[in-house]
Amino acid sequence: MTLGWKKDRRLLLGICGGISAYKTPELVREFKKLGWEVETVLTTAAERFVSPLVISTLSGRRAWLEEDFLSREEGWKIPHINLVEWADVTLIAPATASFLHKAAWGDASDILSASILASKKPVLIFPAMNVFMWGHCAVRENVHRCRELGYGVFEPEEGFLACGYEGKGRLPSPGVIREEVLRTLEPTKDMKGTRVLITSGPTREAIDPVRFISNYSSGKMGASLARTSWYRGAEVTMITGPSQEPPPHGSRVINVVSAEEMYETAMSEAPSQDIIVMAAAVGDFRPSSFSKDKIKRKGEKSFILEMKQNRDIAAALGAARKPGQFLVGFAAETGNAMENAREKLEKKKLDQIVVNEVSGPEGAFGSDRNSVRILDSGGELFSSEGSKDEVAEAIWDAVAQGRKDHGQ
Numbered sequence: 001m002t003l004g005w006k007k008d009r010r011l012l013l014g015i016c017g018g019i020s021a022y023k024t025p026e027l028v029r030e031f032k033k034l035g036w037e038v039e040t041v042l043t044t045a046a047e048r049f050v051s052p053l054v055i056s057t058l059s060g061r062r063a064w065l066e067e068d069f070l071s072r073e074e075g076w077k078i079p080h081i082n083l084v085e086w087a088d089v090t091l092i093a094p095a096t097a098s099f100l101h102k103a104a105w106g107d108a109s110d111i112l113s114a115s116i117l118a119s120k121k122p123v124l125i126f127p128a129m130n131v132f133m134w135g136h137c138a139v140r141e142n143v144h145r146c147r148e149l150g151y152g153v154f155e156p157e158e159g160f161l162a163c164g165y166e167g168k169g170r171l172p173s174p175g176v177i178r179e180e181v182l183r184t185l186e187p188t189k190d191m192k193g194t195r196v197l198i199t200s201g202p203t204r205e206a207i208d209p210v211r212f213i214s215n216y217s218s219g220k221m222g223a224s225l226a227r228t229s230w231y232r233g234a235e236v237t238m239i240t241g242p243s244q245e246p247p248p249h250g251s252r253v254i255n256v257v258s259a260e261e262m263y264e265t266a267m268s269e270a271p272s273q274d275i276i277v278m279a280a281a282v283g284d285f286r287p288s289s290f291s292k293d294k295i296k297r298k299g300e301k302s303f304i305l306e307m308k309q310n311r312d313i314a315a316a317l318g319a320a321r322k323p324g325q326f327l328v329g330f331a332a333e334t335g336n337a338m339e340n341a342r343e344k345l346e347k348k349k350l351d352q353i354v355v356n357e358v359s360g361p362e363g364a365f366g367s368d369r370n371s372v373r374i375l376d377s378g379g380e381l382f383s384s385e386g387s388k389d390e391v392a393e394a395i396w397d398a399v400a401q402g403r404k405d406h407g408q
Helices: 019-032 052-059 079-086 097-104 111-118 131-135 137-148 174-185 220-231 259-272 313-320 337-347 388-405
Strands: 010-015 037-042 089-095 123-127 157-160 166-170 195-200 205-208 211-213 235-240 252-255 275-278 285-287 307-309 326-333 352-357 369-376 379-387
Touching: 010 019, 010 079, 010 111, 019 037, 019 052, 019 089, 019 174, 037 052, 037 079, 037 111, 079 111, 089 097, 089 111, 089 174, 097 111, 097 123, 097 137, 123 137, 123 174, 131 137, 131 166, 174 220, 195 220, 195 259, 205 285, 211 285, 220 235, 220 388, 235 259, 259 275, 259 313, 275 313, 275 388, 313 326, 326 337, 326 388, 337 352, 337 369, 352 388, 369 388, 379 388
Parallel strands: 010 037, 010 089, 089 123, 195 235, 195 275, 235 252, 275 326, 326 352
Antiparallel strands: 157 166, 205 211, 285 307, 352 369, 369 379
16 A cells, blocks of 8 residues: 555645744645645734745745735635635644634634635644643633534643743644644544554663663664554554654553563553554563673683573463454564464464565665565465555555454
8 A cells, every 4th residue: 555645735834923933944844845735824923933935935835924815916816715725634833822712713804714714624723822821711611612613623742931931832843743634634544443552673682781682673664553553543552672763653652672571561561452563573582691790701712692582472462362352463584484474373373464574685674665465364465565654554454454354
């Protein structure tokens, strides 16, 4: 499956007059990097915080201003109607307390508030203001009313505010806003209400205080699985080993280090999950003993490290699965991939297994791309090659088909 729904989209960005408007040039760039077309509308107050020329330069289109609403030159174009009909989604960021009041009560006295009244597409509102303003009962009532009207109103983030106070009121980062917009536009919502557990990344097995044994897993595949299932409506928990990959927005992330920590965490979290995908590259062995002091050479020409097996997470989950739970394993192989994967599928009592080659320059470890084959007990279901997000979508398509076949 390709992520065609992400491409060639059209965004209407409304900017209100708050100090966090300084983030909006980066917000425009965030969506332009996706290849989207972006139209912008600035309130009169917004022009005091961010230059319309900057916004226009980054979007490649004129910025619509309040003076255009009823002007002789531009008013005849009916911008508040045509803009929302053109857009796939309307985003208001930042939204002020004044804008929330207008949205809540159907005030159409300016170009931006009139636009959302005319919209039949999703409208997403990201408020940002002083912590006490955000907590005021009038603002809370307007937020509640906006949500009842069908607008998506998102909570501000907590942190240090420009006014000098600290608390809830910050505009989220452009990356977080992008993810919420993408989730809104994802056309497949087949995982809504489904609880998903994903293991991800490498594990580390300590030898002494400064050395460990690990592998080349980057955690990118696990992050893609978490992100794309969240897009599709799932409630996602991700257990991840040490990774440089940023934690995916929207997921509950549990950080672990060793295979034993991942085992204990996975077994604790598993009973409440509907789907479990084991994408982590878990170490099969760990040192038999740990040296509390750094191991020195001491003139020795060689060093023998005795290892013992870690507990098998996939096998344990397969043995302890609850009725209706769907289990997906990963087989990261360097040879005899299909034969080894079929053996793991049967031995560990999995519903499906994802097979990928990890050796060589085109291997999956550390790459932004992947090539996989997905098997169940009846044979090969899907093959997929592309970005890791595209491969993740194919895996979820296979899971959806498998659950349907199982009557789930």
